[in-house]
Structures are given as C-alpha cells and as structure tokens.
Amino acid sequence: MPIATVNPANGETLRRFEALDDAGIEQRLDAAATAYGQYRTTGFTERARLLNQAAGLLDEDQQDIARTMTIEMGKPVKAARAEAAKCAKAMRWYAAHAEELLADQHPSPADVADSGASRAYVHYRPLGPVLAVMPWNFPLWQVVRFAAPALMAGNVGLLKHASNVPQTAMYLEGLFRRAGFPAGCFQSLLVGSGAVEAILRDRRVAAATLTGSEPAGRSVASIAGDEVKHTVLELGGSDPYLVMRSADVARAARTAVTARVQNNGQSCIAAKRFIVHTEVYEEFAERFTVGMSHLTVGDPMQESTDVGPLASEQGRTDLEELVDDAVRQGARALCGGGRPDGLAPELERGWFYAPTVLTGITPAMRIHHEETFGPVASLYRVDGLDEAVALANDSPFGLSSNVWTRDADEARRCVRDLEAGGVFFNGMTASHPALPFGGVKRSGYGRELAGQGIRAFCNATTVWYGPEPVGH
Structure with missing residues (x-):
C-alpha cells in the first residue's frame, strides 16, 4: 500500500510520501x-512538564489537526476535534498520575521478614524503545x-502508523x-508493513504494541515471541449490545445509533451485534431503525x-460483501443495505x-462471526438472559460489551459471564485514561490505559536487601 494521503470523500490523492530506506531506518x-x-x-x-507542554500545543492545533484527520481517513470533523481534545486530556491525566501509578510497591513487613530481607520492594523501570504499530481509524x-504512558514511564516511542495517515x-x-522532548524520544517511521519485522527484531527495540487487525496481530x-519481546495487542471486536426487558428502550435505542456509527462505524469498540429481549424487540427495532435511517x-x-x-475503497468492498452474503442467505435490511442515494456530485x-x-x-452467514467495520x-x-x-x-x-438492564441480578450475571474486556451498563463503551482497556479471545491481550497500561512496558524489578x- 503506498504511503499517501487519499481523501476518502472523493478518492483524490493529495500527497505521496517516500518510504524510509534502510539507512533512514x-x-x-x-x-x-x-x-x-x-x-x-x-x-x-520533567516528564510531566514536557507532556503537559504537548497537551497545550495539541489544544492550540485542534482545528488544524482535526481537518488533517478528516481529510486522511474521513471521520466527521466534529468527531476529529473531539478526538484531539481527548488526547490532550489523556496526556494531562498521565502527567498528573504517572508517579503514583509507578510508585514503589512494598510487601507487608511480615512477608519481607519471611523472605529473609531487612527491606524489600518492587521498583518500576522503563524497558527501552517501544515500537507502536497503529491503525488509521483513531489516528x-x-x-x-x-x-x-510510555513516555511518562521513561520509554521512548517508534511509531509505524497506517500508510493512509502519513x-x-x-x-x-x-x-x-515542539513540546521539548529530547531528539529521538518519539519518532514516526514512514515505512510499509513489510519493514516491521526487521524493526521489531532489531536488538534496540525492547517491546511492541499493536492496535489493528487479527492477522496483523x-x-x-x-x-516478538520468536525474539522473546513483550507485546500488547488490541485487535478486532464485534461487541454485543444487550437490551433486556427492564431497559429504558427509548434511551437504549438512541444510544445504540451513536454506539454503532461512531467514527463512521469504523471502531473496534463500536457496538455491532444488537441482542434484544423479545418483549421489547419490536419497539427497539422501530426506534433504532428510524434513528439509523435519519x-x-x-x-x-x-x-x-x-x-x-x-476510509478506503477496499473497506467499503469488504463491508458490501458481508451484507450481500447475509441478504443472499435470507437476512433483511430494515434500512440501508447499499451505497447511499442523494450525495452531492463531488462526493459520488x-x-x-x-x-x-x-x-x-x-450462524451460516459470514456477518454472524466476522467484524463489520x-x-x-x-x-x-x-x-x-441465558440466550442473550x-x-x-x-x-x-471479546473486546467490550454493552448491557441495558435495571435488574441487579442480570447485571451481576453479565459481569460474571460475558466474555469481554469490559461490560458497560446502560451506556455505550468508551475508553478513559483511568480505566484499563483491552480484550480477550481474538481481541488481543494485555491492557492499555490506567495503571495496567503504564506498567505494561515497565520492568517490575524486585529489590531485596x-x-x-x-552502606554500613
């Protein structure tokens, strides 16, 4: 795939970039x-000072970088501005909390004595350069x-971003x-996917994190396993959205529309499978369909x-194939089901x-098991609930899940039984710097954000005296 900015609203190639050669890498x-x-x-x-500087610059740049994201991958510009604001917020959160999250951890005095030590504790140290292989959907x-978190922990970053958001x-x-981080602390590598293996195998790269497709993961x-290097993976998702009979159906349906089409529907944590109790199914289906069609x-x-x-022509083709396969096998489109009518000529x-x-x-349909992006x-x-x-x-x-219920027993069972990295009740899944984020099964492993995220790329060092x- 060429490294280029191609406007998905009209297919126009706006700028091309040359990939780094071996010497540049x-x-x-x-x-x-x-x-x-x-x-x-x-x-x-000092790290917090630098990261707060970056947050301030990002706030100043919000309108411009939002337009860049929209031009490169097509998200509504209002959503792009919100994304930039969220990033600045996360920077400030880690600047404020990193020191406490990485504070030395002390076992009980009894356990210290039982280990034969006069003193013992766990100290967190950075690992080194971390390679981040990142997707285009939230660039x-x-x-x-x-x-x-990586920079606040004392690591440095190497970003291999998606080729359509250079x-x-x-x-x-x-x-x-511009924020003042020393040269080399964070670098973007304009390379194709074929260059990733050699970079990851390089002895100077300590670990890797990837957000993307299951094959890429x-x-x-x-x-990384062959090189015995630590990784964190956040892969696909086909998140369920359960609506039980005690739910506020009107609010569940309104929220469901946003939960499905956020980021043009191209989000791993977007709700994709809407599982509705038969007693409220008709009302939910009508409200949801009206909301989607409007x-x-x-x-x-x-x-x-x-x-x-x-974001890409191939992405639309993949989506069309999933929908067409389902319709051929008996599924019915309550709204949509193809390319939209009535677009302006410049958008055709x-x-x-x-x-x-x-x-x-x-279950015979591909869409039942595959992610709809x-x-x-x-x-x-x-x-x-059992069937749901x-x-x-x-x-x-098993990335995340959403459950609409006012029944406490149902809620407890969902926390216990849903195979997902998160369970969100009476709302839609969202990420926040104070809450760990990640999945199970083929949605990946490890966690980003919160304390788990900053410690993911640290060496938990046992110190024993x-x-x-x-000194005496």
Whole structure:
C-alpha cells in the first residue's frame, strides 16, 4: 500500500510520501537508542512538564489537526476535534498520575521478614524503545494512549502508523519535538508493513504494541515471541449490545445509533451485534431503525454530517460483501443495505455506505462471526438472559460489551459471564485514561490505559536487601 494521503470523500490523492530506506531506518533506531539512554534517567516532574507542554500545543492545533484527520481517513470533523481534545486530556491525566501509578510497591513487613530481607520492594523501570504499530481509524487517540504512558514511564516511542495517515503521523512526531522532548524520544517511521519485522527484531527495540487487525496481530506476536519481546495487542471486536426487558428502550435505542456509527462505524469498540429481549424487540427495532435511517451521510467537513465515508475503497468492498452474503442467505435490511442515494456530485466517487440495520441473521452467514467495520448493525431477538449471553459469547472476539438492564441480578450475571474486556451498563463503551482497556479471545491481550497500561512496558524489578545494611 503506498504511503499517501487519499481523501476518502472523493478518492483524490493529495500527497505521496517516500518510504524510509534502510539507512533512514537505521538512523532513527540509533537515535531512539541514544535518546533512551538519556531520557530514562529524567524524573517524573520533567516528564510531566514536557507532556503537559504537548497537551497545550495539541489544544492550540485542534482545528488544524482535526481537518488533517478528516481529510486522511474521513471521520466527521466534529468527531476529529473531539478526538484531539481527548488526547490532550489523556496526556494531562498521565502527567498528573504517572508517579503514583509507578510508585514503589512494598510487601507487608511480615512477608519481607519471611523472605529473609531487612527491606524489600518492587521498583518500576522503563524497558527501552517501544515500537507502536497503529491503525488509521483513531489516528491520534490510538497513538497517544500508548505514547503518553510510555513516555511518562521513561520509554521512548517508534511509531509505524497506517500508510493512509502519513500527515497525522508526522504531526505527532513534530508535536512531541515542539513540546521539548529530547531528539529521538518519539519518532514516526514512514515505512510499509513489510519493514516491521526487521524493526521489531532489531536488538534496540525492547517491546511492541499493536492496535489493528487479527492477522496483523498474529504476525507481530509471532515475531516478538520468536525474539522473546513483550507485546500488547488490541485487535478486532464485534461487541454485543444487550437490551433486556427492564431497559429504558427509548434511551437504549438512541444510544445504540451513536454506539454503532461512531467514527463512521469504523471502531473496534463500536457496538455491532444488537441482542434484544423479545418483549421489547419490536419497539427497539422501530426506534433504532428510524434513528439509523435519519442520519445525515455526506461531506465529513460539514458540521451537520453524522456519517462520512469509509476510509478506503477496499473497506467499503469488504463491508458490501458481508451484507450481500447475509441478504443472499435470507437476512433483511430494515434500512440501508447499499451505497447511499442523494450525495452531492463531488462526493459520488467517495467511499460511502448507508447506515444499515440487518435482521434475520443466522450462524451460516459470514456477518454472524466476522467484524463489520462500517455503519452496519446486526439485530437479533432472544427470549431471555441465558440466550442473550450465549449469543453474545458466540464470537471469536471479546473486546467490550454493552448491557441495558435495571435488574441487579442480570447485571451481576453479565459481569460474571460475558466474555469481554469490559461490560458497560446502560451506556455505550468508551475508553478513559483511568480505566484499563483491552480484550480477550481474538481481541488481543494485555491492557492499555490506567495503571495496567503504564506498567505494561515497565520492568517490575524486585529489590531485596539482606540483614546486613547497605552502606554500613
């Protein structure tokens, strides 16, 4: 795939970039290693000062970087601004909390004595240069949720961003440089996917994190495993959205629309499978379908637009194939089901797809098991919680889940039984710097954000002192 900015709203190639050659990659790896040797010894106060500087610059740049993201991958510009604001918030959160999250951990005095020590504790140290392989769908946020904790822990970052968001990638490198981080602390590598293996195998790279597709995760995990390097993977998701009979159906249906079409439906944590109790199914289906069909599809630069284009022509083709397969096998589109009508002439070459609600889904259909990366919802009817949970778990993925219920027993059972990295009640899944984020099954392993995220790329060092005091 060429490294280029291609506007998905009209298919126009705006700018191309040359990939780094071997010499360029070598120079950047060497710079990362040199920077780490110096940056790792800085204190939390200095790291926080630099990260707060970056947050302030990002606030100033919000409108410009939002337009860049929209041009490169098609998200509505109002959503792009919100993404930039969220990134600045996360930077400030880690600047404020990193020191306490990485504070030395002390066992009980009894356990220290039982170990034969006069003193013992756990100390967190950085690992080194971390390679981040990141996708295009949240081109700022998915980088920052790695970079903010990694930099506060004393690591340095090497970003291999998706090839269709090169200007966003270069912006991020420039942002950290302008904030005053030492040269080499955060670098964007404009390379294709074929260059990742050699970079990951390089002795100067200590670990890797990847957000992306399951095949990409398998590849990075296998390479890192061969090199015995730590990884964190956040892969696909086909999140269930359970609506039980005690739910506020009107609010559940309104929220469901946003939960499905956020980021033009191209979000791993977007709700995709809507599993509704039969007693409220008809009401929910009607409200949800009306909400989906009334969304404004169009130019993502317009403030009134709810759903912009998919990020690539191939992405739209993949979505069309999933929907067409389901319809051929008996599924029914309550709305949408194809490319939208009535687009402005200048958008006719864009990669748009109409918000769609499908019903009559069966396990024989591809869409039952595969992730739909676009504004397409699968609607299911169930007779009770047992059937709902079984259907929710009938997926290779387990990223997050949403449950609408006012029944405390149902809530406890969902926490116990849903196979997911998160359970969100009476609302939609969202990430927040104070809450760990990640999945199970083929949605990956490890956690980003919160304390788990910053400690993911640290060496938990056991420090043990014998009976004879040091220094006496």
